[in-house]
Amino acid sequence: MTGRIDKRAMAYLSGGHMATDLSAGTLPALLPFFKDRFHLSYTLAALLILASTFSSSIIQPIFGHWSDRRRMVWLLPAGVCVAGIGIALGAVMPSYWLLLVCVVISGLGIAAYHPEASKCASFASGDRRASGMSLFSVGGNIGFGLGPVVAVPLVEWLGMAGGLLIAVPTTIIAGVLLRQLPRFHEITTGTRARAVRDGENDRRALVTLLSIITLRSVAVYALITFVPLYVVEQGHSKAYGSHLLAIMLLAGGVGTLLAGPTADRFGRRPLLTVSTAICAACTAVFIVVGGVGGAAALAGVGICTIATYGVTTLMGQEYMPRNIGMASGLSIGLSIGLGGVAAVILGAVADSIDLRTALWITVAAPVAGVLLSFTLPPVGRKRSVTAVTQPLGATSID
Numbered sequence: 001m002t003g004r005i006d007k008r009a010m011a012y013l014s015g016g017h018m019a020t021d022l023s024a025g026t027l028p029a030l031l032p033f034f035k036d037r038f039h040l041s042y043t044l045a046a047l048l049i050l051a052s053t054f055s056s057s058i059i060q061p062i063f064g065h066w067s068d069r070r071r072m073v074w075l076l077p078a079g080v081c082v083a084g085i086g087i088a089l090g091a092v093m094p095s096y097w098l099l100l101v102c103v104v105i106s107g108l109g110i111a112a113y114h115p116e117a118s119k120c121a122s123f124a125s126g127d128r129r130a131s132g133m134s135l136f137s138v139g140g141n142i143g144f145g146l147g148p149v150v151a152v153p154l155v156e157w158l159g160m161a162g163g164l165l166i167a168v169p170t171t172i173i174a175g176v177l178l179r180q181l182p183r184f185h186e187i188t189t190g191t192r193a194r195a196v197r198d199g200e201n202d203r204r205a206l207v208t209l210l211s212i213i214t215l216r217s218v219a220v221y222a223l224i225t226f227v228p229l230y231v232v233e234q235g236h237s238k239a240y241g242s243h244l245l246a247i248m249l250l251a252g253g254v255g256t257l258l259a260g261p262t263a264d265r266f267g268r269r270p271l272l273t274v275s276t277a278i279c280a281a282c283t284a285v286f287i288v289v290g291g292v293g294g295a296a297a298l299a300g301v302g303i304c305t306i307a308t309y310g311v312t313t314l315m316g317q318e319y320m321p322r323n324i325g326m327a328s329g330l331s332i333g334l335s336i337g338l339g340g341v342a343a344v345i346l347g348a349v350a351d352s353i354d355l356r357t358a359l360w361i362t363v364a365a366p367v368a369g370v371l372l373s374f375t376l377p378p379v380g381r382k383r384s385v386t387a388v389t390q391p392l393g394a395t396s397i398d
Contacts, residue, residue: 009187016076022150023106024087027049028148030152047344048103063112067326074181076177080177087166091161118313118324138310144249145250151163203319216305216366218339219301223286247298252303252306271311272311275305276366
């Protein structure tokens with residue numbers, strides 16, 4: 001497969017990714033407000049994250065399976081629209097359980113968008129697939145980071161009704177994607193798409209990769225869920241917690257621009273191993289140091305994990321070239337989403353012991369991921385897969 005990245009298509013796909021993940025990033029930032037409004041325990045607060053995780057992530061492989069079997073580019077505008085409207089309505093629900101329903105609805109929109117969009121992005125990436133997938137991922141990372149920046153000021157200014165305004169940008173972007181459906185249809189049925197699908201599936205390698213992603217996600221989801229609550233417990237304001245969360249998420253977005261080219265140059269596996277090790281170290285630094293050093297450590301976590309989501313998604317696609325939609329749903333959805341399940345367990349630990357202890361438990365998960373990464377087989381070791389995954393003239397050191 002040859003060809004340059006289709007930058008125009010990637011801009012649309014990345015913009016849609018930003019809109020869906022803006023909706024996702026809103027929920028953690030609003031947890032302190034929901035906790036006060038409904039008098040929630042840490043466990044019930046984490047249950048909101050679990051509901052979002054299950055509906056937006058864990059069921060993503062189902063949408064990925066449908067995407068592999070049928071042409072479903074209409075999921076792109078539909079997913080963005082449902083994600084934004086769901087979380088916007090959730091902000092004004094009068095009860096915890098109605099809020100939970102809206103969180104699930106928003107999550108379904110997120111789940112619908114990601115596998116189809118990841119597949120389109122892979123097909124539009126040409127020879128530089130890691131770089132292309134990073135361009136796609138940066139939109140989502142920035143969107144997730146903007147969630148706290150946008151949502152908290154709106155709610156502090158207008159009350160919970162301010163959350164309704166979150167639906168405005170997502171609906172506009174959904175309309176733009178709707179007009180681009182012919183372009184996406186062409187991308188998913190062209191020669192690039194047929195070239196990417198050439199190869200043999202390696203299910204064992206995919207399982208190993210998904211295990212590593214899951215272990216890293218335990219740390220990431222614990223921080224996303226509990227950082228706003230932890231800093232409030234330490235005597236800081238809710239706005240300070242949202243700022244820390246934004247630093248971590250936006251750092252991940254900026255780091256994404258470097259992760260793809262780095263993976264294309266030095267290999268996917270080395271990047272995955274090193275970044276997972278740094279994630280563990282930075283999580284420990286945040287707990288011990290706090291303050292400015294802790295904020296810098298959170299930025300490090302974002303760069304080393306969130307920034308590499310595009311690369312790990314690509315690795316999943318390369319291990320399963322005949323089922324790219326399913327591989328995308330598993331990599332972005334199920335494995336990352338299981339980190340949200342762990343957040344509920346850690347919430348119970350925080351309720352029974354304390355929140356600091358729960359955060360320390362998260363450090364061990366990425367350490368285990370580092371050890372497991374050494375067992376990953378090389379990406380593109382089969383001749384047919386190598387032809388479509390390696391940049392021209394590159395040396396495979398994965």
